[in-house]
Amino acid sequence: MTGGNATHPGYGHACFVYDDPAALHARTVEQVGVGLAAGEQVWLVGPQERDAAARRLAAVPGFTEAWRRGAVRLLRVDDAYRRDEIIDPEQQVRAYVHATGAALTAGYAGLRVVAEATSLVRTPAQREAFARYEHRIDHWMRRRPMSAVCAYDRRELGDAAIAELACLHPETNAGVSFRLHAGGDGAAAALAGELDPTDERLFAAALERADPRPVAGRLVFDATGLRFVDHRALLRLREHARRHGAVAVLRTRRPAPARLVELLGLTDIRVEVVR
């Protein structure tokens, strides 16, 4: 990604899993309120027709006026996501980069998106592409004034499919044991939660899809939010770094991973303990 490395203060990228459409509606209403109060443009992207969506939100204070002047835009999934069957991650990121720029040019403080994306991730191939897109847009949101709530319907997708996407968000209400998302402060990616064999395959897929790249021979992971990491996950990070001709660097708050690295004699993983 281009540009500076600082984390934008309004950074927010949440994966919101719901069983009850009323929960999604409540979250949408909340995001409209927060966005308008912050002077942002709010995009509400979902499967339903525009008029139907507008009717549901009519009772939200300020909504109708904001919709008329363009501060809130209602889009069908097909309008916001250029998709065939499977989205093109790079093209999709470019679309939101453009939309963020347009919102700023129009005088808004930023772009806030609530996207009901269930229809875009029904098949494994769709999820593969969408997961790659989720991580790339996460980097954009970390640095620029765009935030998003990505909503997925558990009744249609199930927990396993949702976990593939949820683990690539910095925030989620889905029950995932770890998260892999955009890093700040020179880190290629950030790791949070706990990494053990239970979600070994999920982690392998997430790492493959996020595909963090080294800088100057160092593939830096911000692991300050990682509470537990086992040797299998360390070996996987090392393997990923090796494929890109780099050493893996783990920035962590606890010295336990350093003891593990020493024990296993993993010379091409560095653990940097930060306080």
Next chain:
Amino acid sequence: MRTGAAAGHVGYFHEAILYDSDDHLLAVVLPFLLGGVEAGEPTVVGFGGRNADLVRRALPAGAGVTFLPGGDVYARPTAAIRAYRELLAGHVASGATQIRIVGELPPVVFGATWDWWARYESAINHAYDEFPLWSMCAYDRRVTPPHVLADVARTHPRIAGPDGSHQPTGVYTEPASYLAECRPAPLDPLQHGVPVVELVDPTPARARAAVRAADSGLLPPDGVDDLVMAVSEVVCNALRHGTPPVRMRLWCAPDRIVVAVHDHGPGPKDPYAGLLPAGDGTEGGLGLWISHQSCDHVTHHRDPDGFTIRLTAGNAHFPV
């Protein structure tokens, strides 16, 4: 070219010294060390403070014998194997044709934690066999309990005597057989009480959370992390390779946390499980090895009901 009693021997030449006086000990150790120095072999002493001083005083000045810093080497068997294998590999890489080591275990390990040191004494017959090592393990007959001496005889092929003899113990048992035997460790008195945690088929994450919650500042932070790591690995193993249900129990005392994980399977097939790393980690097999280095005591217990692994963090030396 190997020298002394081990001349012509291939691999590890493992002897015990069963002494009952300082003179007896020195009568075996001094010729052993001086012979090594004379032959230009790396010659090492891994004794505790008292016997290290005894030997140091008896040796001529500048004898060229290396004294390992006391205490550290024999804290945990798996770590001792790792440290010695590194030491031996280093000497071989530097061209050594034989390395001589005399060592002794601190008497505290003859109590509640003897079982894993008995496993150590047996396993090293295999673990050091790729090196041209001649070593002697010294046991003071006056303070070593009979059941420990019985294990010493079964884990050492020979006894080095003060008369220069090197006699077979006669009851030496190959490590693969010895380690496959059921060797019950004494029950920690805490295990007679009600556990503070009892979980059935916990996820590794649930097991880790239970250890963190039980600690409440009892162990130093690194000690908690190490126990969390060990419990996580042991629970993973039981869930993956054991026979359900897997039951985890945890007890606390002011000086230690004890965790027992039981399943209905036969336990690990590898006789060296925990003492030596199995594979390179990509296929599993490192979990038990890591656990043995992250805890102050690990026991394996097999009975008709299945396999129990018990982990202790803190003071494992309860009175037996």
